[in-house]
Each structure stands twice: as C-alpha cells, then as structure tokens.
Amino acid sequence: MPQQIIPNLYRLPIPLPGNPLKELNAYLIRGKDRCLLVDTGFRQDPCRQALFSQLKELGLAPGDVDVLLTHLHSDHAGLAPEAAGEKGTIFVSAIDRPSLDCTKEQRAAWWEQMTRRFQLEGFPAELLSDMEHTNPARSMAPPEGGRYESLVDGQVLEAGGFRLRALLMPGHTPGQMCFWVEGEGLLLTGDHVLFDITPNITAWPEMPDSLGSYLESLDRIRNYVPVQSLPGHRESGDLVRRVDELKEHHRLRLEEAYQVVKAHPGAGAYELAGYMTWKIRASSWEEFPVAQKWFAVGECMSHLDHLMAQGRIACKTEDGLSRYQAL
Ligand SMILES: [Zn+2]
C-alpha cells in the first residue's frame, strides 16, 4: 500500500522475492500534470504487480508517470520503460544511461568485459556461464527502448512543486545519484547509503578504484543533514551516523583484505575472497551459491583495487591470471 511521507510524496514498497534485499522502495511524487516515479523494481511479475497496483490506488495507470532512476541496477530500473510508457521520460545520470539506453549487442559486450575481469581473477569458467542465465542483473534488466534523458551533477528536476537536486555519488555504480528535495530536508539516497544493509561495492570496468570513489562520495553526502533519508531499500535512519558506520566497515574490510593478500601471496581475487569472512550460512567457500560468490568476489576486487591505489599491494598477470602481493 502506498505510504504517504509528506503530502504528494509516497513510498511504494516493492517486494523482491528470493532476493536478500527483500524489498525495494519506489517513491511517487504527485504533480498536477505529470507524476514522477523514483525507481521501479525488477522486470518480473511480483514487482510489476506491486508497482502497478499501488500506482492504481493513487489513480495512475502505466504511462501516466515520468521515471527518475537513482542508478542503473535492474532492481531499480527493470520496469522503467513499462512505467513510463510511450509518452513518459526516463531520467537517469548521464554516466549510468549508456548501460540502459543501449542495444542488446552493446549490453552483451559490456557483460563480456565484466566477465573477463572475473576470469582474470580465477572465477571458474563453468560458474561464470551459469551466471549468464541466473544473474537477475541480466535477466530482469529493462528491455531495449524507452525515452531516456540524462542528468548531470547539480541539475535540478522540478516535479509536483518539489525541486530535486541531483547529486552524483559514484561508487555503488559509476553514475549513482542521490536527490536532495530542496526546502523539505528529504534526501533520496538510492543505494549509496542504506541503513540496515551494506551497499554492495564491486569493481567496474569504468572505474579504476570504485571503493575509493565510494568513500569520497560518502564524505560528500555527509555534508547533507536531512530531516529524513529515503533509501532505495528497507529502513531509514540517521544519515551521518550511518555514513560513519559504512566508512568504518570498509576500513576494517580493507585491513582484512590486506592481511589475506599478505598471508596468500600470488593468489587472485577468487581465491582471496574464499579466505575473507562473509555473513552467509555456508560451511565452506565451495558451498557458496554462485550468485553469492559473484558478489563476494566483486567486493573483494573493489577492496584489492583500492589497496593498489593506496600503494599497499601490487598485482601482476601471469598465465592469464591476476596475482596479488603485499608490499
Ligand atoms: Zn544498486
């Protein structure tokens, strides 16, 4: 059921069945002429039903809204073209836009580039080919088509009498954006800051040091002190306190990654991730479900990239595999 946050601004909870994120928060800004939907859910039936039934409760049909995306991930963007219909515009940061506003072939080429890095890190080829079919980021992404428009850092979007200032916060994705609702003290954080889960930080072909970018973006968002944060998933909370917790979390994880590299010189990220601690119930690294391995190795890579940027470790490629060494 839509939950009113302030007049003309609603939270629409969208279930993500079988996904550890559990729930996406979409938001709806009601305007006199057009309404603006912030994020949508995966392109799958449970999300579709939850989204469109809640829009209906607010008197809206598919195509009655423009869509604003906080970032490119499929749990946010999957239903954007359906929700915007033929007349609606889909606003997204200029940096994340090419991943959505592209042909099937361009998307496949991007995934190939991403997959190559995982191969280089020793991720087994047979598991990577399983991922091609089971990764929701791929199977529930928006289809080709949709009228996209780019947003840049600092740009203001007006909707329903509100002024939303786009704040570019690279890290979780290269073009992740938060939106500051001017005069209301509200901050749409997307997945940049989540309150009861840690946003996933992975390696991106477009970002040499995604964790470094993320930590800088945390410092930048800390300058905003909202009355209320509106995150992309689950519960809200105190922004400044949460930013400090996330920074401390990554400081400890970096230290752990460094110790693991030191103890296992010459290993790649796939092997190193197996030595790190993870909050998942599996008796061994081998038993991890493949999707969880993908996230774990991605997170490990982002920490290794940052340790390299700090000059604490080095990497050389031997026989087509990355081999890390503490300095
Ligand atoms: Zn995300």
Ligand SMILES: [Zn+2]
């Ligand atoms: Zn998300």
